[in-house]
Amino acid sequence: MVDGWDxxxxxxxxxxxxxxxxxxxxxxxxxxxKILGRIQSxxxxxxxGPWGLLxxxxxxxKLGAKEDFxxxxxxxxxxxxxxxxxxxxxxxxxxxxPIGPEVExxxxxxxxxxxxxxxxxxxxxxxxxxxYGPVMAGxxxxxxxxxxxxxxxxxxxxxxxxxxxxxxxxVLVYTGSFxxxxxxxxxxxMWFAVPQILGLFVFFVSGIAETNRAPFDLPEAETEIxxxxxxxxxxxxxxxxxxxxxANMFLxxxxxxxxxxxxxxxxxxxxxxxxxxxLWFMLKTLALMFVYFWLRxxxxxxxxxxxxxxxxxxLLPLGIVNLLITAVLRLGWS
Amino acid sequence: xxxQIVAFTYLSIVASVAGLATILVRSPVHSALSLVVVVFHVxxxxxxxxxxxxxxxxxxxYAGAIVVLFxxxxxxxxxxxxETERTVHRxxxxxxxxxxxxxxxxxAWIAISKxxxxxxxxxxxxxxxxxxxxxxxxxxxTVMFTDYLLPFEVASVLLLAAAIGAMVLARNPDExxxxxxxxxxxxxxxxxxxxxxxxxxxxxxxxxxx
Numbered sequence: 001m002v003d004g005w006d007x008x009x010x011x012x013x014x015x016x017x018x019x020x021x022x023x024x025x026x027x028x029x030x031x032x033x034k035i036l037g038r039i040q041s042x043x044x045x046x047x048x049g050p051w052g053l054l055x056x057x058x059x060x061x062k063l064g065a066k067e068d069f070x071x072x073x074x075x076x077x078x079x080x081x082x083x084x085x086x087x088x089x090x091x092x093x094x095x096x097x098p099i100g101p102e103v104e105x106x107x108x109x110x111x112x113x114x115x116x117x118x119x120x121x122x123x124x125x126x127x128x129x130x131x132y133g134p135v136m137a138g139x140x141x142x143x144x145x146x147x148x149x150x151x152x153x154x155x156x157x158x159x160x161x162x163x164x165x166x167x168x169x170x171v172l173v174y175t176g177s178f179x180x181x182x183x184x185x186x187x188x189x190m191w192f193a194v195p196q197i198l199g200l201f202v203f204f205v206s207g208i209a210e211t212n213r214a215p216f217d218l219p220e221a222e223t224e225i226x227x228x229x230x231x232x233x234x235x236x237x238x239x240x241x242x243x244x245x246x247a248n249m250f251l252x253x254x255x256x257x258x259x260x261x262x263x264x265x266x267x268x269x270x271x272x273x274x275x276x277x278x279l280w281f282m283l284k285t286l287a288l289m290f291v292y293f294w295l296r297x298x299x300x301x302x303x304x305x306x307x308x309x310x311x312x313x314x315l316l317p318l319g320i321v322n323l324l325i326t327a328v329l330r331l332g333w334s
Numbered sequence: 335x336x337x338q339i340v341a342f343t344y345l346s347i348v349a350s351v352a353g354l355a356t357i358l359v360r361s362p363v364h365s366a367l368s369l370v371v372v373v374f375h376v377x378x379x380x381x382x383x384x385x386x387x388x389x390x391x392x393x394x395x396y397a398g399a400i401v402v403l404f405x406x407x408x409x410x411x412x413x414x415x416x417e418t419e420r421t422v423h424r425x426x427x428x429x430x431x432x433x434x435x436x437x438x439x440x441x442a443w444i445a446i447s448k449x450x451x452x453x454x455x456x457x458x459x460x461x462x463x464x465x466x467x468x469x470x471x472x473x474x475x476t477v478m479f480t481d482y483l484l485p486f487e488v489a490s491v492l493l494l495a496a497a498i499g500a501m502v503l504a505r506n507p508d509e510x511x512x513x514x515x516x517x518x519x520x521x522x523x524x525x526x527x528x529x530x531x532x533x534x535x536x537x538x539x540x541x542x543x544x
Contacts, residue, residue: 078367117469121390128398132370135405139363147409154406158399178387178471 005107013113014095021091025246026056032293039297066235071142074232078140083237086133086244089126093251096122098181099281100264103274111264111278112181119180120168123255124161127210131157133244134212134229141232149228152218152304159311160209160216166319167203170196170326171259184263191262195329198322200260202315204288207252209311211245214296218304253288257281261288341382349375366404373397387470 030045030052037044045052070079096119100111116122131154138150172178174195175186183192193200209216220228230241257263266280302310352371359365373396380389467473478486 075361075363078363116386118386118390118471121387121394121471125390125393125398128394128402131398131402135402135409136367139405139409151406151409154402154409158402161398178469 009109010113017091017094017113021094021247021250022087022243024250025243026060028246028250028289029056029059029242031289032296035290035293036297039294060239063239064236068235068237069232071140071232074142075140078136079232080237082133082137082140083233083240083244085136086130087240087247089130090244090247090251093123093126096180097251097254097258098184098263099254100274100278110181111274115179115181118178120172120178120183123251124165124168127164128161130244130248131161133241137233137241138229141229143232145225145227145231146229148225149220149231152225153212153229156209156212156216156218156307156311159308160206160315163202163311163315163319164206164210166316166323167199167206168259170199170319170322173323173326173330180258180263184258184265187262188265191260191265193260193262196260196322196326198318199326200256202319202322203259204252204256204291205315206311207256208292208295209307211248211252213245213249213292215299215301216307217301218307249289249292250285253285253292254281256288257284338382342379345375345378345382349379362408363405366401366408369404370397370401373401384464385470387474 033055034044034052045055048054048058070076095113096116098110098112098115102108102110134150134153134157136150138146138148138153141147171183171192174192175183177183177186212218212220218228220230225231230238233241261284264277264281266276268276268280349372352368352375355368356365356372359368373392377389377392380386380392464470464473467476
């Protein structure tokens with residue numbers, strides 16, 4: 001049943017994740033700086049390599065060559081572990097993300113590492129683990145700015161996790177399955193973005209807050225608390241926080257595509273359906289990444305009480321209303 | 335089967351060691367982080383039992399919410415200076431030791447009792463039944479929303495009451511008028527006032543000099 005080829009295919013898929021997830025942020029960082037540059041009528045990085053293409057690589061080398069400073073009064077072990085708690089969940093979540101349909105190359109290969117029947121819960125669980133990164137970083141740094149950052153981050157991530165869960169529930173009511181492959185298959189005729197437009201809004205806003213991105217980047221608001229929870233980090237450990245932020249954005253975008261924008265579905269060219277499906281998936285994901293950059297360039301940062309009030313007094317009721325409407329519609333159909 | 339035994343050995347050893355660390359470590363934050371390790375390894379045991387749903391819920395609820403709130407409180411209170419104190423609750427020991435012995439005896443009795451007894455312990459939901467129902471989440475939902483609907487609803491009403499109670503207690507009665515935090519308009523008005531004042535002072539200063 002399970003032969004050597006199956007094992008080899010699984011190893012290749014796992015390796016692909018461990019190569020692509022750390023490397024993709026290199027591209028995204030440059031893309032973000034270029035796009036922000038265009039939006040703000042400047043050129044953006046253009047010195048290192050043609051069209052500034054090697055800028056991120058140069059930044060990486062710079063960070064790698066820096067001193068790895070550990071605050072003497074801090075907690076060494078926790079300080080050392082904190083960045084790992086950011087990066088590892090971001091990579092692990094990709095194990096259940098389907099980037100394309102089942103393709104036939106000699107044998108049937110699904111373009112996902114594993115089709116877990118509780119995939120959505122698995123991703124939400126990893127999301128709730130990721131909050132330990134900022135918490136541990138802020139506490140172990142023994143710095144007041146870092147502590148403020150991690151306090152903000154804890155409250156923010158826990159609150160927006162709830163709204164994200166409520167938004168996902170709407171999709172689950174439609175599909176009746178936790179499996180991401182099933183969810184994408186059910187969107188063959190209509191994207192869930194149409195009936196779940198409120199859910200999409202709640203999900204994407206919560207996603208921005210969960211990844212600590214502008215305009216919800218209060219845990220690292222540089223004008224108030226310097227750099228928040230990672231203020232004491234330098235060198236490669238700082239780079240890991242940076243990497244995790246972009247990896248998480250990539251993940252939330254991919255998840256939004258799977259849940260609301262039909263995953264890999266799109267017009268396919270006969271003969272190379274597999275390839276065009278993957279291209280559709282990537283295209284949709286990158287479009288959502290662009291929305292992330294666009295929002296950062298457009299919106300000012302919220303004040304902290306506004307952020308919490310927005311979550312509990314607006315987003316959560318909206319999510320519950322969406323769930324209620326979805327449930328009524330679903331009952332009406334069946 | 336052997337790989338299951340290897341996984342179980344690893345999970346139980348790490349969970350036990352981390353559990354001991356949770357109660358023995360001096361620093362409250364280290365203690366909470368050890369508890370996270372325990373939660374993860376117990377979740378691993380659920381996976382080993384073929385129940386991914388419970389594993390995910392275990393991590394979301396315990397690691398993602400409860401222990402995070404422990405840490406949040408510890409950071410707010412700055413418990414670091416209590417690290418050196420070692421508190422022993424004398425009265426608890428007299429209660430704790432008999433309970434621990436009793437629990438251990440119960441587990442040991444189940445472990446060494448006759449195989450047919452442990453067969454019965456598998457309950458009404460062996461893996462085949464769960465697969466027939468379409469997965470662990472479906473199996474759990476089937477039972478929870480039919481046989482145990484009333485206890486489930488009672489529990490949810492209880493939780494709702496607790497949530498409302500917490501909100502009522504946390505609300506400061508003096509701040510009724512400040513139901514919404516002072517917004518930007520008031521702030522702006524405040525700064526305008528002060529700047530007007532300073533302007534007035536500035537304009538008055540030369541007058542007094544004159």
